[in-house]
Amino acid sequence: MSDFAGKPVLLTFWVSWCPDCQRDLPQKEAFYRTMDKDALGFLTINATGREAAPDDGIRFIEEQKLTFPVLLDEGLKTYEAYGCTCVPSTFIIDADGNIVQRFGDKAAFYEIVEALGPLLSEQEQAESGRE
Numbered sequence: 001m002s003d004f005a006g007k008p009v010l011l012t013f014w015v016s017w018c019p020d021c022q023r024d025l026p027q028k029e030a031f032y033r034t035m036d037k038d039a040l041g042f043l044t045i046n047a048t049g050r051e052a053a054p055d056d057g058i059r060f061i062e063e064q065k066l067t068f069p070v071l072l073d074e075g076l077k078t079y080e081a082y083g084c085t086c087v088p089s090t091f092i093i094d095a096d097g098n099i100v101q102r103f104g105d106k107a108a109f110y111e112i113v114e115a116l117g118p119l120l121s122e123q124e125q126a127e128s129g130r131e
Helices: 021-032 056-064 077-081 107-131
Strands: 010-014 042-046 072-073 089-092 099-103
Touching: 010 021, 021 056, 021 072, 021 107, 042 056, 042 077, 056 072, 077 107, 089 107, 099 107
Parallel strands: 010 042, 042 072
Antiparallel strands: 010 089, 089 099
């Protein structure tokens, strides 16, 4: 997370076998490919402790040709630290590192994008004020 200091972050926990994740991740891939990476941090975490085999997430990434950043949560340490109870679990984190929104497995992607809007506007205003 220190790589994203000073900017909002979109963070998602997922597993390869989950139908909701299989629906969600391609949408996030399309978003990631077009987003302004200087304005928003984007990170996903494969909850390996919920996979049938530890390398299932890696295999899924390769099969789906996903290019967004993926970390592996060895076991469920990070998943549990964020209080996740389902996958996908998506968090919007503000530029100060505070969780400002949490979305569960049934959230529509447009809801997540709508919630990002105000943070990205604030980020843009802050950056234009520094110029």
